[in-house]
Amino acid sequence: MVRLYTDDLNISYGEKLIVKNLSVKIPDKKITTIIGSNGCGKSTLLKAITRIISHQSGTVILDGENISKESTKILAKKMAILPQTPESASGLTVGELVSYGRFPYQKGFGRLTKKDYEVIDWALEVTGTKDFKFRPVDALSGGQRQRVWIAMALAQETEIIFLDEPTTYLDMAHQLEVLELxxxxxxxxDRTIVMVLHDLNQAARFADYMIALKAGEIVKTGSCEEVMVHEVLKEVFQIDAVIGRDPRTNKPMCVTYNLLRGETTNEETTIPYYANVGTNY
Structure with a gap:
């Protein structure tokens, strides 16, 4: 089932075309990861789909409706986004910031209800930020702030969540905590999750579906097994990658790689498991 898709989407910054005639379907109730080199249009695509920025032509369709015609509150009850660089939360406590996720549900004078407070506390709990509830956001470390922003997105209680590099600023343990959450x-x-991730192995490990972009155009979409292959990574990142299998998840993983630097390679190098190159599990 597909609730969300784009059709011939073109997005520009000024006169520069960033995303070109892009048509993509986002599988419902699945985890989709978007990969690609810096500046290829990953973040721009997320912002256009969530209506943070406008697109020049084409359409974004959600539940059969063009999102450009939806009211902000209705859209905010369906989709939440955690941008790559969230806006400043200067002067706010953690609890206050997370409460902003309840905006689409507020009526009248915008007072929080018992249900709102329950959802806020749940979002703080699952992101490990409950102990910071009354602390200023400015007083937190980069990793702590990132988890608080994720809590705000969760408090929005949407069926679809977009995250642009959600593991930024986090150490390895906290990266895994966030992705496992x-x-x-x-x-x-059954939340639909769409993430931009730079770490290819994390992208493959947690994804049901992957989208590989290059210069604003789709190179390949499909399962991890279809996208995390030598030829796709070669085209997208200009690397000669050795692809193996994660012995714990059996997902494809990039074991090692070299920059191509102009040379060509015609052979796809694979190994059955990463353990075969000297790592014991």
Whole structure:
């Protein structure tokens, strides 16, 4: 089932065309990861789909409706986005910032209800930020702030969540915590998750579906097995990658790679498992 898709989407910054005639379907109730080199249009695509920026031509369709014609509150009950560089939260406590996720549900004078407070506390709990509830956001470390922003997105209680590099500023353990949380939300609550990730192995490990972009155009879409292959990574990143299998998840993984630097390679190098190159599990 597909609730969300784009059709011939073109997005420009000034006179520079960033995304070109892009048509893509986002699988419902699945985790989709978007990969590509810096400046290829990943973040721009997320912003256009969530109506943060406008597109020059083409359409974004959600539940059969053009999102450009939807009211902001209705759209905000369906889609939430955590941008790559969230706006400043200067002067706000953690609890206050997370409460902004309840905006689409407020009426009248905008007072928070018992349900709002319950959702806020749940979002703080699952992101490990409950102890910071009354602390200023400015007083937190980069990793702590990132988790608070994720809590705000979760408090919005949308069926679709977009995250632009959600593991930025986080150490390895907290990266895994965040990604496992998003995976749990997908599996337990059928949330549709769409993420831009730079780490290819994380992208493949947690994705049901992958989108590979280059210069604003799709190179390949499909399962991890279809996208995380030598030829796709060669075209998207200009690398000669060795693809193996994660012995714990059996997902494809990039074991090692070289920059191509102008040379060509015609052979796809694969190994069955990463353990075969000297790592014991």
């Amino acid at each position: 998003l995976q749990k939300l997908n599996r337990d609550q």
